[in-house]
Amino acid sequence: MSIVKGLEGVVAAETKISSIVDDQLTYVGYSIDDLAENAKFEEVIFLLWNKRLPNKEELEQLEQDLYENMALPQGVIDHFKSYEIHKVHPMGALRTAVSLLGLYDEEADDMSEDANKRKAIRLQARVASVVSALSRIRDGKEVVQPKAGLSYAANFLYMLKGEEPNDLEVEAINKALVLHADHELNASTFTLRVCVATLSDIYSGITAAISALKGPLHGGANEAVMKMLLEIDEVENALPYVKEKMANKEKIMGMGHRVYKTGDPRAKHLKKMSKEITALKGTEKWYEMSVKIEEFIKKEKGLPANVDFYSASVYHSLGIKHDLFTPIFAMSRFSGWIAHILEQYDNNRLIRPRAEYVGPEKQVYTDISER
Ligand SMILES: CC(=O)SCCNC(=O)CCNC(=O)[C@H](O)C(C)(C)COP(=O)(O)OP(=O)(O)OC[C@H]1O[C@@H](n2cnc3c(N)ncnc32)[C@H](O)[C@@H]1OP(=O)(O)O
Numbered sequence: 179m180s181i182v183k184g185l186e187g188v189v190a191a192e193t194k195i196s197s198i199v200d201d202q203l204t205y206v207g208y209s210i211d212d213l214a215e216n217a218k219f220e221e222v223i224f225l226l227w228n229k230r231l232p233n234k235e236e237l238e239q240l241e242q243d244l245y246e247n248m249a250l251p252q253g254v255i256d257h258f259k260s261y262e263i264h265k266v267h268p269m270g271a272l273r274t275a276v277s278l279l280g281l282y283d284e285e286a287d288d289m290s291e292d293a294n295k296r297k298a299i300r301l302q303a304r305v306a307s308v309v310s311a312l313s314r315i316r317d318g319k320e321v322v323q324p325k326a327g328l329s330y331a332a333n334f335l336y337m338l339k340g341e342e343p344n345d346l347e348v349e350a351i352n353k354a355l356v357l358h359a360d361h362e363l364n365a366s367t368f369t370l371r372v373c374v375a376t377l378s379d380i381y382s383g384i385t386a387a388i389s390a391l392k393g394p395l396h397g398g399a400n401e402a403v404m405k406m407l408l409e410i411d412e413v414e415n416a417l418p419y420v421k422e423k424m425a426n427k428e429k430i431m432g433m434g435h436r437v438y439k440t441g442d443p444r445a446k447h448l449k450k451m452s453k454e455i456t457a458l459k460g461t462e463k464w465y466e467m468s469v470k471i472e473e474f475i476k477k478e479k480g481l482p483a484n485v486d487f488y489s490a491s492v493y494h495s496l497g498i499k500h501d502l503f504t505p506i507f508a509m510s511r512f513s514g515w516i517a518h519i520l521e522q523y524d525n526n527r528l529i530r531p532r533a534e535y536v537g538p539e540k541q542v543y544t545d546i547s548e549r
């Protein structure tokens with residue numbers, strides 16, 4: 179048996195959802211650049227789930243369905259109030275909340291296509307409410323109900339902050355949601371496919387995926403980037419800081435990627451947004467620091483900035499708490515995860531690779547009194 183460590187380069191599934199070729203990302207054949215500039219996140223959800231863009235009526239119907247399904251079961255709100263939520267990481271709270279939502283869903287184990295489509299809407303709608311509710315509850319604030327007529331991005335910010343966001347704030351979150359929606363067979367999507375290929379349910383799959391996204395080598399990197407920027411604090415400290423990290427063989431968060439070698443096509447959109455929003459909010463130093471780090475690491479190690487790098491300064495400048503950065507990534511990625519679950523069910527085979535045993539052999543059992 180030959181082992182490919184980290185499964186690098188191994189092709190383990192066929193997909194019609196997204197593709198990375200020559201460092202270009204497409205969703206169902208549409209360039210991420212086109213979508214980031216023009217699309218509403220709701221259009222991307224429809225695209226990933228139906229493999230075509232919606233017409234006006236279909237989009238309005240999806241928006242209405244999402245809005246109508248945003249309210250959380252009271253049991254989930256009560257659950258958030260039942261433990262010291264301010265002491266746990268929101269990704270842990272989100273992971274448990276999704277599992278709990280499954281217990282409130284009478285169709286959780288109904289594997290029919292129609293039931294799965296209804297659950298898809300419920301999950302996508304409710305993740306925005308879960309992230310905003312857990313944030314408000316830990317801050318001792320009332321949970322805010324969604325508002326009719328607001329887009330998904332605007333409603334998330336409205337439920338999070340309790341006031342309607344301005345156009346630039348909505349544009350920033352909408353763009354981030356579009357850019358994070360899907361990414362071929364990344365670690366969390368692979369985890370989810372392994373899970374649902376046993377014919378386990380959609381809630382189990384998403385719970386598994388959240389668990390994988392949480393780690394700092396994957397979705398958790400956006401929060402780690404902000405932690406690094408805060409440690410650096412001033413633009414002139416950026417290069418001495420990263421030089422020291424590299425001398426200690428430590429990784430620079432938000433840099434590098436398993437698949438992209440020349441650049442992550444999503445990063446430039448977030449970089450542009452970071453420049454714009456930090457200028458507007460008077461937080462330019464986070465953008466300037468990020469540019470210095472990006473240029474240095476590219477020159478020294480040839481590593482590109484990934485999607486998590488500039489999202490940090492964007493979210494920070496929107497006044498979002500740093501431990502909500504990865505839950506926001508998850509909120510967007512729900513759309514891609516759900517598409518992958520439905521695709522896996524459509525053409526399923528159990529995923530079960532092999533491992534090469536390298537431990538001791540021919541051991542002889544001895545009685546416990548002799549050990
Ligand atoms: C949404 C996402 O999940 S995007 C990725 C988010 N993760 C991060 O930003 C964390 C930082 N980046 C990394 O840890 C890596 O680049 C990963 C996990 C993204 C990809 O990892 P892999 O493809 O397994 O690359 P691996 O970790 O083996 O690194 C290969 C080489 O590049 C170096 N390298 C990779 N990333 C970095 C980095 N961020 N900083 C410094 N060096 C790095 C490694 O030290 C290694 O160098 P060596 O060959 O001299 O030992």
Ligand SMILES: O=C([O-])CC(=O)C(=O)O
Binds near residue numbers: 364
């Ligand atoms: O594809 C990957 O390995 C990680 C990534 O960028 C993502 O999930 O968006």
